[in-house]
Amino acid sequence: MIRLRTSVPCVRHFPAGSTPLLLALLVLLCIIYVFNVLPSRTLSANSDSLEDERQPNFQAPANFANVRVHKPQEIIEDEHVRKTENLKETKRLPQRVAMGPCPPVYGKVTVFVAMIKSSYERFYHVAQDSLKCYLKSVNYTLLLVDLDSDERVNKECGHTQLFFKKHCAAAAYLRDTDWMLVLDADTGVVNPNHCIEEWIDPRADLVFYERFFNWEIASGNYLVKNTPWATKFLKKWADWQYEQPSNWNGADNGVLQIHVLQSVMPEARNEIKICDQVWHKGTGYDTYMAYVTCCKLALGATRLWPGKVRLLRRAHGWVRDGYLSGDKWCQRDFMLHGWKLNQTEIQGWQSPYKQMFKVEECGSGESGWHWREDYRVSEDEIRKSLANFEKGAGANFPKEARIHPYLSEGDIGDCWPHCDDFV
Template identity: 30%
Template sequence: MSVICNNGGFKYVVKCFICTIGLVVLYICIEVFVTDGNGPILESISSMKFYGQAEKPKIAIIVVTHRDGTGQYSLALDSIKCYCQARGYEFILIFNDRNEKCGQRDITFQHFFRRHCHVANEIANSTINYFLFIDADIGVVNPKRKIEEFIDPKFDMIYYNRFYNQEITAGSYIAKNTNWTIKYLRDYANYETKLPRGDHGKDNGGLHAYIAEVLFPKRPIEIASCWMVYNQSRNHNDLFTFEACIQTLLGIDEDISGRIKIFKKGTGWCRDSWLTNSLWNSTTDFMIHGWKNSRMINYTEKELPLTIRERDRGRWYNPYAGPLDLSKCTPGNDTWNFDPNIQTTVERIREKLDKYYAQFEMDKINRLSRLSWYFQKKTEPPKKT
């Protein structure tokens, strides 16, 4: 991506952009810390608006993974299969090494971008109305929840903001079967050729740049300001700062255009397991991310703590009391056998997530305050030697 402008105009735009960011930071401070006196309030999944339709839509859950990698995600995949059978959804498993019509080079980034091409092709050849795409390590803990609760027929693509950083989640989205969606996903799959060098975040970092271009084609200078950070990204700190910059362009509303909807933190259909050390509650949770069999461990404590050390965030506990018997996953059967020790009260979950919410929003403020450093670094004249 390249944007051409004169130096004087660019410096003026940068100043205006920084002022705009200052106003956004002020709003975030009010949003995070001015509440009812009980701290930040998160909306639970169960309180979400139900987007009902006159006719029940046909829905599928789609997973794209490597043929030899399904064993790593067997428990997560079985939970999705069981859930689909119980709810009447179609389950689609695509192996990413199937390359027909999906020729993204993916030499560096493995399967990440190509999987969105597979999703687009599946949509193009299907009569299903909506597809919930998920990472292979996402499983179901609350089969009573319905995907329809998150479908808004006004939008073609539905995302959610990841809880613990500034990311829009690339590993799960709801795609409506429209020609616009098919083109959108195919163009996204080819976006890897536009990524900068350094720590670009693969398809997750690329998603932010791509969405900004799709939604704001008449705002090239504002997008270029964020790309100035992206082009200098050398680590996750830089990457998350770039993503925070894009978030300021997207604004604070979930409905940011007539095509794309992004659920705010804590209101999507999935969250990371480590946020509450694998503990969950049916009021706040639906799907959980991070179920890799190789990282599953057994617990020894009678009462598990909600906090986990950063180095242990990849580990998780099995929420089920026994193996999933797919033959019993009959239509309407949503009474699964869960381990009661992995469940906790809604109050504990909300208290923990509320603390994280304030922490991560403050992190966003800190990152936005660093943007001027990237502009100065880019525009300052070379030092004389």
């Protein structure tokens, strides 16, 4: 006899003395139960239910001029919807080991540094020589672009403000590579035992990080993928030179906050309008930070908008400000920002290096790297430095910036009853 172990009530036992007709009726009821009731219970308990599949985590594509409302059939074809299917497949690559090779798993990587020759020669030798020493040990391409004299840039970028012209120049050269690491000239390599690919997220077209002391999305250093969307983002960012408010606005860094918000959440029209109003009221750094707070609150806790932007938390990018730890570093660090001097020990500043680089010595292992040993510290010591600085940054955050935009500006008075029409 076959014993059935099941939770189906009707087959746990048959009543003793059941007639054949009654038994047949019970069997029929069991068949109906198994094929109709159980499947619905199974689906409702499964996180990958049909209802979940029916409502994909869809991000509307950015349109920089107007918000376009999708028709139902268009949602299926949206490239950003398709990219959400691979969200769980990507993990950060492991750290480079013993100055070994950096495999081109994401294709050709170009390091892009925009500069003006006169200031480049006066201020950035330490940072740039450390970068050149690092690049001799890897297969990346260095692109050093003079914004004043570069032929391609002058042909494609008519911008007069250098910060904005830099992003147009990056867009102009993006087509020659697969990924581009855009760096400020005062960003140097402190620990060459890393690959740029460690911070590339193939789920996004641009990778930004937050500045540690004020939570801004940093504009000076970023990763960008060669895609039409990313190219358009950079060009529009540059063209903000002609649209930026005339008050204290933060230049390209200020523009970036609302540009990201518009690009990844174009349907958030009310929030964008409120933050823009706060931005235009800025009279100095403290009131400008109210605008940064507004944009950060509007973006919320999301860190990845597939096919668009990845936003890294403070101190989790490939670079951080050196002064946060007195230019000391640990194995997790890669680059430090803020090196604006031509000597390793000058004007009271001691760099992490005992002497200037001789780039011809670089390329094999740690050859050419002359660190001050007391500047190489443990991960725990860096964590403590960051934690202490974090407490101070929070305590000293400007009072004018401690706002909630919905309380100070309102969010439905100007648009009711149509505030949700574009969601």
